[in-house]
Amino acid sequence: MSHDHHDHSDLSETELRVRALQTILMEKGYVEPAALDLLIETYEKKIGPRNGARVVAKAWCDPEYKKWLLTNANAAIASVGYAGRQGEHMMVLENTPKRHNMVVCTLCSCYPWPVLGLPPVWYKSAPYRSRAVADPRGVLREFGVELPKDMEIRVWDSTSEIRYLVLPMRPTGTDGWSEEHLADLVTRDSMIGTGLPKRPDEIAK
Amino acid sequence: MSHDHHDHSDLSETELRVRALQTILMEKGYVEPAALDLLIETYEKKIGPRNGARVVAKAWCDPEYKKWLLTNANAAIASVGYAGRQGEHMMVLENTPKRHNMVVCTLCSCYPWPVLGLPPVWYKSAPYRSRAVADPRGVLREFGVELPKDMEIRVWDSTSEIRYLVLPMRPTGTDGWSEEHLADLVTRDSMIGTGLPKRPDEIAK
Amino acid sequence: MNGAQDLGGMHGFGSVKPEPNEPPFHAEWERHAFALTLAMGIPGGWNIDMSRFARESLPPADYLAKSYYEIWLAGLEKLMAERGLVMPDEVEAGKPLHPAKPVTRTLKPGDVAQVLYRGAPTGRESATPARFKLGERVRAKNMHPRTHTRLPRYVRGHVGVIDSLHGCHVFPDSHALGKGENPQWLYTVAFDGRELWGADGDPAVKVSVDAWEPYLEPI
Amino acid sequence: MNGAQDLGGMHGFGSVKPEPNEPPFHAEWERHAFALTLAMGIPGGWNIDMSRFARESLPPADYLAKSYYEIWLAGLEKLMAERGLVMPDEVEAGKPLHPAKPVTRTLKPGDVAQVLYRGAPTGRESATPARFKLGERVRAKNMHPRTHTRLPRYVRGHVGVIDSLHGCHVFPDSHALGKGENPQWLYTVAFDGRELWGADGDPAVKVSVDAWEPYLEPI
Numbered sequence: 001m002s003h004d005h006h007d008h009s010d011l012s013e014t015e016l017r018v019r020a021l022q023t024i025l026m027e028k029g030y031v032e033p034a035a036l037d038l039l040i041e042t043y044e045k046k047i048g049p050r051n052g053a054r055v056v057a058k059a060w061c062d063p064e065y066k067k068w069l070l071t072n073a074n075a076a077i078a079s080v081g082y083a084g085r086q087g088e089h090m091m092v093l094e095n096t097p098k099r100h101n102m103v104v105c106t107l108c109s110c111y112p113w114p115v116l117g118l119p120p121v122w123y124k125s126a127p128y129r130s131r132a133v134a135d136p137r138g139v140l141r142e143f144g145v146e147l148p149k150d151m152e153i154r155v156w157d158s159t160s161e162i163r164y165l166v167l168p169m170r171p172t173g174t175d176g177w178s179e180e181h182l183a184d185l186v187t188r189d190s191m192i193g194t195g196l197p198k199r200p201d202e203i204a205k
Numbered sequence: 206m207s208h209d210h211h212d213h214s215d216l217s218e219t220e221l222r223v224r225a226l227q228t229i230l231m232e233k234g235y236v237e238p239a240a241l242d243l244l245i246e247t248y249e250k251k252i253g254p255r256n257g258a259r260v261v262a263k264a265w266c267d268p269e270y271k272k273w274l275l276t277n278a279n280a281a282i283a284s285v286g287y288a289g290r291q292g293e294h295m296m297v298l299e300n301t302p303k304r305h306n307m308v309v310c311t312l313c314s315c316y317p318w319p320v321l322g323l324p325p326v327w328y329k330s331a332p333y334r335s336r337a338v339a340d341p342r343g344v345l346r347e348f349g350v351e352l353p354k355d356m357e358i359r360v361w362d363s364t365s366e367i368r369y370l371v372l373p374m375r376p377t378g379t380d381g382w383s384e385e386h387l388a389d390l391v392t393r394d395s396m397i398g399t400g401l402p403k404r405p406d407e408i409a410k
Numbered sequence: 411m412n413g414a415q416d417l418g419g420m421h422g423f424g425s426v427k428p429e430p431n432e433p434p435f436h437a438e439w440e441r442h443a444f445a446l447t448l449a450m451g452i453p454g455g456w457n458i459d460m461s462r463f464a465r466e467s468l469p470p471a472d473y474l475a476k477s478y479y480e481i482w483l484a485g486l487e488k489l490m491a492e493r494g495l496v497m498p499d500e501v502e503a504g505k506p507l508h509p510a511k512p513v514t515r516t517l518k519p520g521d522v523a524q525v526l527y528r529g530a531p532t533g534r535e536s537a538t539p540a541r542f543k544l545g546e547r548v549r550a551k552n553m554h555p556r557t558h559t560r561l562p563r564y565v566r567g568h569v570g571v572i573d574s575l576h577g578c579h580v581f582p583d584s585h586a587l588g589k590g591e592n593p594q595w596l597y598t599v600a601f602d603g604r605e606l607w608g609a610d611g612d613p614a615v616k617v618s619v620d621a622w623e624p625y626l627e628p629i
Numbered sequence: 630m631n632g633a634q635d636l637g638g639m640h641g642f643g644s645v646k647p648e649p650n651e652p653p654f655h656a657e658w659e660r661h662a663f664a665l666t667l668a669m670g671i672p673g674g675w676n677i678d679m680s681r682f683a684r685e686s687l688p689p690a691d692y693l694a695k696s697y698y699e700i701w702l703a704g705l706e707k708l709m710a711e712r713g714l715v716m717p718d719e720v721e722a723g724k725p726l727h728p729a730k731p732v733t734r735t736l737k738p739g740d741v742a743q744v745l746y747r748g749a750p751t752g753r754e755s756a757t758p759a760r761f762k763l764g765e766r767v768r769a770k771n772m773h774p775r776t777h778t779r780l781p782r783y784v785r786g787h788v789g790v791i792d793s794l795h796g797c798h799v800f801p802d803s804h805a806l807g808k809g810e811n812p813q814w815l816y817t818v819a820f821d822g823r824e825l826w827g828a829d830g831d832p833a834v835k836v837s838v839d840a841w842e843p844y845l846e847p848i
Contacts (some may be wrong), residue, residue: 015438020504021496022442023504024500025446027506028495030453030513030516032449032516034519035519036442036445036449039444042523044434048434083527083529084529085526085527088529088531089531089576106418106564120432121427121478122426122428122429125426127423127426130421133419133564134610135612136615137612142426150614152615153615154615154616159562160621219702220656220657220658222720223661223662223665223702224658225724226665226715227661227665228723229723230715233715234732234735235668235672236665240735240736240737240740241668242664244664244668244741245660245663249653249654289747290746290748291748293751311635311781312685313685323663325648326648326696329697331470331642332643332645334636334637335639335642336642338783339637339825344645347645348647357835358831358835359834360835360836360837361836362781362837362839363839364779364780364838364839364840365795365798365840366677366751419773421773422632422687468641470693471693471694552826554827554829556640567787607771608770610773610774611773
């Protein structure tokens with residue numbers, strides 16, 4: 001592959017490098033293209049924050065399910081069909097009027113893939129990883145979230161294979177909503193703890 | 206100045222940038238070229254580790270001077286003619302058979318200019334700054350210095366405006382040598398603490 | 411190791427930049443860097459702790475300058491080179507220069523779904539009772555191994571409270587070195603913001619880490 | 630600040646590379662970066678603590694990727710821009726685009742020797758007695774200011790012994806912010822290697838830092 005810095009931007013150099021790697025790995029028989037395509041398709045199309053939103057909405061509607069989710073997250077989440085890689089040991093963290101939960105991985109970018117998909121760039125970035133544990137209130141402000149000064153902020157640094165999902169508080173004015181409808185209120189950020197669910201007036205009925 | 210990454214290496218880009226800066230500063234009347242030349246000449250030709258070597262050699266020959274140097278380094282060093290910027294508050298650290306001293310500045314690259322000149326690249330580098338305080342023995346090994354396991358290593362992190370100069374032990378086999386001759390044994394590294402003075406057989410008589 | 415990956419409490423990186431409607435990948439090469447990394451885990455035979463160490467031991471300036479998938483890529487190249495699977499000269503040349511190493515298994519398309527669904531659980535049978543109990547105050551050790559560890563610098567030396575017990579889990583510090591799973595009790599330990607950050611901390615903040623028993627000492 | 634400059638105890642930078650017969654400068658531009666930085670201190674009016682803060686607050690990836698004089702240069706550009714002396718568009722254009730700011734003093738060739746010989750001593754009259762005495766055990770505070778400080782992370786929270794007293798000196802944490810000299814007692818505090826690095830430390834090593842009184846607390 002070309003390493004001539006004068007011909008390519010850094011980006012296209014990386015592109016060429018990945019292409020070269022893939023060629024080498026295929027020619028050596030280490031990887032199969034169809035498997036690669038399936039991996040990409042899985043995380044690009046199938047597994048994403050809609051999974052977690054369904055779990056949250058179900059917990060909002062069903063007190064028994066919520067209890068199960070908070071005490072045995074893996075079983076409760078698997079019952080809806082989500083499990084596996086980077087979600088082998090789940091814990092669900094309930095937000096209350098007294099405590100707001102927020103998740104980070106300061107050492108790499110651990111994230112609950114089965115329920116949230118792949119992490120967003122900001123979650124993997126140095127600003128978030130460095131500041132979430134020392135200045136969570138400042139970080140929340142950058143997401144437009146201002147919490148009462150006396151509300152405890154509990155930050156969970158994902159330093160083991162335990163993966164955390166935040167269960168945000170159900171927005172008011174949603175009495176009688178269906179799970180599917182409630183799930184539309186559950187944003188990815190509200191399940192990381194850097195955001196809150198949408199208000200009913202923020203989504204089209 | 207050109208910011209075309211395709212035409213210049215990083216180095217020449219920096220060169221162009223410095224040249225541009227100098228032009229701007231001169232045209233704005235902030236700096237005078239003759240003063241710049243004098244600054245460069247001073248630290249390239251006049252002030253260097255030979256200064257410190259003379260101080261060390263003098264201390265090796267004159268017990269009274271040594272005592273003065275260890276108790277009032279500034280006055281003792283000024284008496285030989287060295288003083289000023291980045292050496293305003295000097296302390297001299299005596300190596301003994303029981304204690305080896307080593308100097309670092311983990312936070313930037315503080316260094317006693319009047320007696321040693323400008324710091325070498327390795328002193329300013331991340332490997333030295335990161336490891337000198339946590340693994341001085343390993344660092345010394347990279348300089349070819351192996352100290353007895355029970356010899357205390359005392360590392361001085363230059364976090365204030367105090368500047369440290371190590372007074373190494375006088376090599377054996379130098380009885381009756383002149384100060385000027387002894388100074389030839391005193392290496393820069395031996396006054397930082399990352400080296401030892403030369404042995405008599407290492408220099409031409 | 412005290413590498414550039416240990417970012418908790420560092421300053422100077424600027425503000426967090428959320429991206430509205432962010433896609434899972436931002437370029438075609440990211441898709442492939444992702445898929446190749448996942449797929450190579452099987453013939454490569456390394457574990458997740460070895461992968462993490464390969465990434466965090468990049469030179470700090472590189473680690474901080476690279477994007478996430480660039481770090482993955484550099485880690486993958488390192489892991490493969492260490493095992494003689496793909497050598498740097500081959501990546502430079504853009505084609506195989508050395509014979510393929512025999513590998514026992516590769517990822518078959520038909521196995522993808524199952525491999526992902528199964529994951530790699532790290533919980534193990536507990537052979538010993540837990541040393542610490544719920545609510546107990548413990549100190550995170552002041553330790554500075556040059557090898558892989560999951561105890562961030564910002565909690566070391568600080569006192570927290572055992573917030574939950576998770577049974578025994580594969581111990582990353584051993585696992586990353588190829589020294590086996592060496593399962594150890596895993597706890598969540600919660601620290602007060604002021605304990606971690608002194609007067610600069612927010613008194614209404616608590617921060618927890620998951621810590622294996624060898625990271626903790628009684629007080 | 631907990632920036633990339635705070636390198637003590639970090640891993641991953643590789644070995645120290647001594648250079649035999651190293652010259653004071655390695656390129657013509659280094660000479661000029663050096664001289665311009667020194668000379669601009671006079672019309673610029675910043676102090677050494679402001680200079681250090683300008684350098685250490687560079688984005689960490691930049692700080693670690695740049696060579697020493699490249700860091701100086703970036704710091705100089707920042708200091709000048711903050712004061713409207715030279716703006717970034719001028720550096721880009723390579724020529725002045727805005728009128729010079731009136732400055733009270735510049736470095737004259739005839740003053741160079743005296744300016745260097747005089748230096749900038751930081752010792753000040755002591756208005757108060759020292760709080761700590763020789764041999765006393767003290768703890769380095771667990772503090773994490775986002776502004777300039779000279780207490781490295783690796784000693785924070787640790788207990789050392791007062792090894793010497795140096796009288797009162799200009800306090801960098803105030804001085805860097807333009808809040809005056811605010812002189813404070815300065816001590817050398819020595820720590821055992823094992824106190825700083827735990828079981829990974831060398832028991833025959835002691836490390837000292839120079840610490841101003843506000844960095845220390847009694848135990």
